[in-house]
Amino acid sequence: xxxxxxxxxxxxxxxxxxxxxxxxxxxxxxxxxxxxxxxxxxxxxxxxxxxxxxxxxxxxxxxxxxxxxxxxxxxxxxxxxxxxxxxxxxxxxxxxxxxxxxxxxxxxxxxxxxxxxxxxxxxxxxxxxxxxxxxxxxxxxxxxxxxxxxxxxxxxxxxxxxxxxxxxxxxxxxxxxxxxxxxxxxxxxxxxxxxxxxxxxxxxxxxxxxxxxxxxxxxxxxxxxxxxxxxxxxxxxxxxxxxxxxxxxxxxxxxxxxxxxxxxxxxxxxxxxxxxxxxxxxxxxxxxxxxxxxxxxxxxxxxxxxxxxxxxxxxxxxxxxxxxxxxxxxxxxxxxxxxxxxxxxxxxxxxxxxxxxxxxxxxxxxxxxxxxxxxxxxxxxxxxxxxxxxxxxxxxxxxxxxxxxxxx
Numbered sequence: 001x002x003x004x005x006x007x008x009x010x011x012x013x014x015x016x017x018x019x020x021x022x023x024x025x026x027x028x029x030x031x032x033x034x035x036x037x038x039x040x041x042x043x044x045x046x047x048x049x050x051x052x053x054x055x056x057x058x059x060x061x062x063x064x065x066x067x068x069x070x071x072x073x074x075x076x077x078x079x080x081x082x083x084x085x086x087x088x089x090x091x092x093x094x095x096x097x098x099x100x101x102x103x104x105x106x107x108x109x110x111x112x113x114x115x116x117x118x119x120x121x122x123x124x125x126x127x128x129x130x131x132x133x134x135x136x137x138x139x140x141x142x143x144x145x146x147x148x149x150x151x152x153x154x155x156x157x158x159x160x161x162x163x164x165x166x167x168x169x170x171x172x173x174x175x176x177x178x179x180x181x182x183x184x185x186x187x188x189x190x191x192x193x194x195x196x197x198x199x200x201x202x203x204x205x206x207x208x209x210x211x212x213x214x215x216x217x218x219x220x221x222x223x224x225x226x227x228x229x230x231x232x233x234x235x236x237x238x239x240x241x242x243x244x245x246x247x248x249x250x251x252x253x254x255x256x257x258x259x260x261x262x263x264x265x266x267x268x269x270x271x272x273x274x275x276x277x278x279x280x281x282x283x284x285x286x287x288x289x290x291x292x293x294x295x296x297x298x299x300x301x302x303x304x305x306x307x308x309x310x311x312x313x314x315x316x317x318x319x320x321x322x323x324x325x326x327x328x329x330x331x332x333x334x335x336x337x338x339x340x341x342x343x344x345x346x347x348x349x350x351x352x353x354x355x356x357x358x359x360x361x362x363x364x365x366x367x368x369x370x371x372x373x374x375x376x377x378x379x380x381x382x383x384x385x386x387x388x389x390x391x392x393x394x395x396x397x398x399x400x401x402x403x404x405x406x407x408x
Contacts, residue, residue, distance in 0.1 A: 001239050006335070007335045010184035014185055018188065024225055026226040029054060029200070031047060031054045032233070034235065035056075035058055035065075044194035046381075047386065049197075052385070054198075057207065058203050062187065062203050063187040065236070068184060074180060075179075076151075077101075085098075116189060125176050128277070131281070152175070153175050178273055216228055216229065229359075233385075235363040240352075251302050254298045256318070259333060282294065292331055351381065377396060
């Protein structure tokens with residue numbers, strides 16, 4: 001899969017990452033994790049606290065797939081609004097999901113403090129504004145649902161927005177305790193943490209075949225090595241769809257720009273994360289070295305050539321969108337990219353468990369806050385595999401079996 005193109009920023013922030021060997025001999029393990037990106041690294045992080053023998057493999061260098069272009073706004077709210085999830089799944093179901101996402105951000109902050117390198121995690125608030133007056137009622141519904149369930153959120157009027165930013169919007173919510181992170185450093189840090197706790201890591205080791213039996217899974221590699229595991233987690237990002245498609249998953253394309261370093265953020269209130277109710281939406285954040293990330297302008301295409309043909313135009317358009325909001329901050333696009341992006345039809349991530357894939361768990365942490373979803377799903381899988389049970393995992397099974405139960 002041609003995941004991305006352009007000039008990538010995150011790999012430049014860790015120019016000499018650790019390297020891991022190529023797998024060249026047959027091995028056995030309790031759990032095989034396929035994928036050494038954000039999702040696989042978070043699975044390795046949680047499973048490293050168990051007594052299980054864990055192996056991680058990736059066909060690329062670690063963290064060089066979709067992780068390298070993840071813009072990493074760490075938020076518990078998703079593209080499908082909370083009140084919309086309530087309408088789809090019921091209040092108890094949707095609230096339980098959102099509380100898990102909120103906890104995942106706390107888990108991520110805690111993990112960041114344990115890692116052997118600085119992943120640049122910073123707690124931030126988010127400004128979520130109504131893109132037009134027609135969207136204010138939706139935002140009001142969202143605010144009411146969040147308040148009812150105890151989430152830390154403030155309602156901002158147009159005048160409040162104008163006092164804190166150099167632009168006006170009809171209304172906004174300020175959600176508390178979100179964050180930002182360097183996803184590449186986070187992934188490498190999680191893998192190093194897991195390695196130090198005994199997990200075996202192999203990169204440039206591509207899976208090219210499998211044999212699934214009742215009590216074990218056998219995976220074959222292009223290097224000729226064979227891996228035998230009791231359980232397998234396929235956490236290959238968007239390339240998980242190459243292993244098994246799920247009808248709920250939707251692949252599209254997205255764009256992002258990373259600017260030159262900025263000297264003065266005084267017009268940007270608390271360097272909040274910024275996003276909007278429009279769909280597709282524009283979003284913005286800052287980085288540890290004072291750059292700005294601007295992303296969005298998604299396109300409904302799965303053809304890499306079509307995606308990439310629009311890259312320069314999208315780059316310029318994203319800079320123009322930023323200039324409309326922050327006319328006094330002078331930015332130039334030093335890095336820019338076009339990449340695949342995946343979501344789900346119903347707005348929730350998926351733990352894929354299928355009869356035809358015994359002992360296998362597919363991680364589809366798809367959506368606009370994939371790093372948070374990865375943390376939620378990884379924690380569920382740790383409990384499921386190590387302890388034999390995860391009640392929270394039932395929220396994310398493909399058929400959503402708890403929807404009718406929790407609605408009553």
